[in-house]
Amino acid sequence: MYIKRAAVIGSGTMGADIAYVIASAGIPVIVKDVQPEALNKASEHVADLFQGRVARGRMTPDDARQRQQLIRFATTDDALEDVSLAIEAVSEKMALKKQVFQELDRVLPPLAIIASNTSALSITELASVTGRPDRVAGFHFFFPAHMMKLIEVISGRETSRETVSTLRQFAEEIRKIPVSVKECPGFVVNRILMASMAEVLRFQYETGISYQEIDQAITKAGLAPMGPFVLGDALGLDVALEVARTLTEAYGNRFKPGRQLEELVEQGHLGLKAKKGFYSY
Numbered sequence: 001m002y003i004k005r006a007a008v009i010g011s012g013t014m015g016a017d018i019a020y021v022i023a024s025a026g027i028p029v030i031v032k033d034v035q036p037e038a039l040n041k042a043s044e045h046v047a048d049l050f051q052g053r054v055a056r057g058r059m060t061p062d063d064a065r066q067r068q069q070l071i072r073f074a075t076t077d078d079a080l081e082d083v084s085l086a087i088e089a090v091s092e093k094m095a096l097k098k099q100v101f102q103e104l105d106r107v108l109p110p111l112a113i114i115a116s117n118t119s120a121l122s123i124t125e126l127a128s129v130t131g132r133p134d135r136v137a138g139f140h141f142f143f144p145a146h147m148m149k150l151i152e153v154i155s156g157r158e159t160s161r162e163t164v165s166t167l168r169q170f171a172e173e174i175r176k177i178p179v180s181v182k183e184c185p186g187f188v189v190n191r192i193l194m195a196s197m198a199e200v201l202r203f204q205y206e207t208g209i210s211y212q213e214i215d216q217a218i219t220k221a222g223l224a225p226m227g228p229f230v231l232g233d234a235l236g237l238d239v240a241l242e243v244a245r246t247l248t249e250a251y252g253n254r255f256k257p258g259r260q261l262e263e264l265v266e267q268g269h270l271g272l273k274a275k276k277g278f279y280s281y
């Protein structure tokens with residue numbers, strides 16, 4: 001199946017970037033959020049990204065305007081009637097995602113695919129609330145979606161081969177590299193990333209070494225382009241906490257989030273998006 005029009009549900013850290021990636025490839029996309037402020041922020045973010053491309057000489061102003069116009073922002077489901085793929089990118093909560101999946105199942109055309117950008121939750125469980133489990137899959141972008149090439153295409157128990165093949169083709173169309181992954185909590189990348197994050201948090205707590213010193217040690221050693229605390233703030237500490245909880249439930253205490261992560265989230269220090277996390281911005 002060819003994806004002529006897509007939708008992104010949830011216009012936060014990931015949703016806005018995903019919409020930009022899709023529109024950049026010339027595919028019309030509707031972005032839906034329940035919060036008008038989130039849509040305004042997403043619209044500004046997308047405009048900044050296009051302007052950046054123009055400023056770097058990667059796109060003409062005309063091209064940028066045309067691509068930007070492919071994105072429509074909405075707070076209702078009206079515009080979703082003729083999309084063939086919806087990518088859900090709402091907060092990492094199973095109950096909320098199930099509610100969104102039920103709603104999408106009701107409003108989307110019968111042949112449309114519903115994909116989730118979830119970091120760790122079960123695709124099979126999400127699919128179970130729809131009448132089209134064969135057309136449900138994970139389509140997991142990495143942060144920041146406009147730069148990171150990889151997309152994990154995750155099959156649930158009932159995901160059809162055709163759905164996987166359509167999503168792999170779509171990933172290539174939007175200039176990403178798909179990797180097919182069988183379902184397991186955290187899939188491939190987050191299972192590995194979150195194991196290291198848990199160890200880094202334990203290490204910091206036990207030694208009292210500052211976030212900055214640890215971040216510098218990791219980047220100076222060339223282990224990663226940014227340190228774990230800078231990365232955590234950029235991803236969103238609420239998202240990191242939810243993922244750590246899912247993985248702890250699935251694999252045990254090796255993924256247990258440290259008390260400091262829980263305290264930061266309780267205090268509303270969610271990272272870059274709240275201007276305060278491990279660091280202040």
Ligand SMILES: NC(=O)c1ccc[n+]([C@@H]2O[C@H](COP(=O)([O-])OP(=O)(O)OC[C@H]3O[C@@H](n4cnc5c(N)ncnc54)[C@H](O)[C@@H]3O)[C@@H](O)[C@H]2O)c1
Nearest residue numbers: 010011012013014033034038089090091092118119143235
């Ligand atoms: N942040 C990351 O680095 C990252 C990376 C990869 C995957 N993910 C996954 O992507 C998803 C979104 O994460 P995020 O960091 O963008 O979250 P976020 O908190 O930044 O944004 C979530 C958005 O969803 C909106 N929303 C809530 N309920 C909604 C509803 N019923 N309908 C429409 N919109 C609704 C919120 O208003 C908010 O704008 C999560 O599943 C997360 O695990 C996040």
